[in-house]
Amino acid sequence: MLSTAAVSWKEPNVECSIDIGLCPNIKYKHKTAQRRLTLFEDFVAFGGVCVSWRLVMAALKKDFNMLPRVPWLMLAEKDDGSNLRDFYCPMKCKNIYRSMLPKASGKRFFSSQGWLLTIAADHEVNLLHPLSRVQILLPNLTTFSNLEEMATHCTDKLYHNFIQKAVLSSSPSTTSDYAIMVIHGAISKLAFYRRGDNAWTTIETWLSAYSDVIYHEGRFYAIDCWGRIVVCDVNGSCPTRGQIMPVMPNEFTHSLEKLYLVESLGKLLIVLRQGVTTRDDYTHGTTRLRVFELNWEEVQSLGNRALFLGFNSSFSVEASNEIKANCIYFTDDCFEAYYSASFADEGAPNYHPEGGGKDMGIFNLSDGSIEPHFRGRSFDPLSPPMWVTPSF
Template sequence: MENWSGLLHDLLVEIAKKITCIEDFVSFGAVCRSWYAAATRENFTRSTQIPWLMLADVEQQNESERWRQFFSLSSGRIFKVILPEASRIRSLSSLGWLLTLGELKANLLHPLSRLQIQLPDLNTFQDYEEQENFVLDYVHKMVLSASPAATRDYLVMVTHGFATSLGFWRPGDASWTAVDPWESYIHDITYYEDKLYAVDVHGSVIVCDVNGPNPTQIWHNDVDDTKLRGETKSVA
């Protein structure tokens, strides 16, 4: 094609939505004005992106321009991003968003746009007072059901307390919603087809419906951990 700048805007938008690497997205927008017009933040955040790894925090002097380093899996390069909101603070991640955790405060943070979404204070969990001596490690795991950049219909799900409790928040809620606590340490959680899945250290799986006002446990599979370890028998 002789004139790439003459491509239809709608076609350029569809191409932009397919780009998964931010470096390629920046190059795409630098071609010409019409391509730049299609390279909006909204079109990039709608696509499934190759993740960056956020590296460990380093000591810095300038408080107002504190940055974090990110490693690009696609290019093998390290990028510095001014991000004081995630400096010297504990954070978890899901779908390209960070959950930043202070003594009481919790926020969702997009590290590239620096968009923040304020979440309810951690003390809205019913068991928070019992765990206040462990405030810095109160939340252990976090998973998003969908990217807040793509929809307002999403959930933030966490394990908290002594990692035997599940909780979630949806936009518009004034507090965190608790799911019935488990009896053992929850190793990991994920979200799939409108359900929250959790697995404990023994390999047991619990499935919860968290879409209604009252979360319900709909399936629980206990695993015989002796089979995981392997049984030993004495031979006479």
Template sequence: MTPWVDLLPEILDNIAGKLDFYEDVINLLCVCKTWRSSVTITKTLIHHLPSRFPMLMFSESKTPEDDDQHYRKFFLLSNGGTMRELRLPEAHQQRCISSHGWLLTTGEEEFYTKLIHPFSRTQIDLPQLYMFEELYFDQDEWMYYGQSMRKVVFSSSNPLEYDPSFRVVIIWGKTIGFCRLGDVSWTRVRGWEGNLLDITYHEKRKRLYAVTTMGLIYECDIINEVSSPLSLSRVSIFPAKEFGYSSIPWAYLLEWRYDSLLMIIRERHYFRKRDGEYVCYGPYRTNKFDCFVFNLDDVKWSKLVSLGDKAVFLGFNSSFAVDAGDGVKADCIYFTDDLYEPYRDLPDGGGGDVGVYSMSDGSIEAIFSSKESVFRGSPPLWLQTSSLPAYNRI
């Protein structure tokens, strides 16, 4: 019998050509050096393969028993939920948020920011963050600096297509800024009331949208607008009392259809320190979500009682929806912990408010049985389906 290592390159190429997912090709290449050098299809075709997204990327481990902290663990919803560990030194001691499967990272060193693809480890430099006033609040206080970056969105899914209309947009503290690839600085966006809760880019409408604590919805054209400084324009206010709300505790925004936005309100229960559940979850735990559709044409709001065959993913990632299947449950909201201040001083950290919320009955279940990596420095985050960059990993 011919040993696996001696399989003909033609046979290996034939096998590789039948693999449908990026991770499967990586697994094939990792078998041995002979296979890695023999498979030729990878270098030309792997960047066209889809990946088994969405997946959950855990925070960096801080425990003493972890000798090499250059690895990150990923929880894949497909195949019944599997764990994968990948070497990702580029994210070591970096604050991470995500959009379209890419990480936006920043660290203490001169306030650099980068886009990093966690599988290929492709890196794209972004401007430094000196334009943001929050950086000068206390430059010796790294914890404050690390917590200020809260959200990133792209104006299109793939930064490697070199689309001149591609923009990276972030919320940093109380500031919205955006840049094009190659810019030397970020451009500030102004003009809203209340505190920023979320931003999203509506690819079909070609507009950036934001929601604030008062339920105010704003929009801005960050592609063609030439005025300086750029300003958000108010388009609506959520009729909170009409839907039984006195205020909006926390909200998310995402493109829903060609003519609509989906706003999701998140309610949390806050524990007292003497509560037993405080030890398990930190200071709070999510109670429920409510979904509302804002029609951009007739400027009307309606409550959405079901997500149908879709699932929504919320946290320190750009809010997004996907079709159910491959381990993703329909009519559910997958959420991670995206508040820092309440648990930043806890001895064991925080980030335990992670789960799957069922729209049909309001139940919440755990995403995985192990609490590994949940209570460490920063919470896990979701990685969205993306076009993968050229392979340079192995």
């Protein structure tokens, strides 16, 4: 069951009629009450009060799935041995939503389309919905075609970093016709899974290590560490081949550190993140983000939009009272900067013993300032905090 902390029920947002009389275990003077639930978060919190209210939420969730919502920050796993997972909502009230997620415990995961792709120590791979806890079994890590690369990993730690990004074409909650593209392996290749496949299929493009991937207008787009973009149609006649698009101009190559692809108002954008590589003093931290169109013309303003980057599939949302316009919300997905330190051999430098979670914030594209979006402490070397789009 989902529960909430720091949620006030004295003045709930109200918008639609909910028949509280459907809940026989709740004692009210009146069998019905009017509640104007104007935010998706309010509706989820409503269902977290008790079992009876959760039943009402389940019965009405289709009507509420289109409510306005803001991304949640899924915080790192607690070290108290519990299966509870906290979700931070960056609204004015700064709510923490808490859910029992035993199927995510001790696993590496990524988020896309409101789902988590989880990788377990036994190499099992699943899709997991964090609110409904529905789980879909996928082919495990041993079904990847480039098995020779797996030999370069310590087999008991293979699940830590074999997959580096995962993106869904669409949500399994709304369609059975979905595909998943992942960045994987020692040299960060592309591979995909289509519903019903028995194995992951590698795409051979002969480019450098891929940095990000996104699904846009029926095809997957991926960008490598040199700014080269490849387009893949996994449902086309040549699903294992990619079409290479124009490359980054030489003037930008000296400043490459981390690249992302994100859609905003129907247009694909490239985001360049700087400051994330490990420095001489074993520290890392974002110093600047720049946004470009696919022709590498720099974008000076995002307008009334905000971008969300990290171990999630990159996305944009319309700004609101809770989400700042012309800003980029980022989390600590610079795996190379803290992973080797957290799991270092004895005697090796221990840069960040707590793992990822340090390099998070809100970058303002107007003035270059950075401010925190979460002021607590949440670190983990396996699955640090990441953005999740709440959905049913």
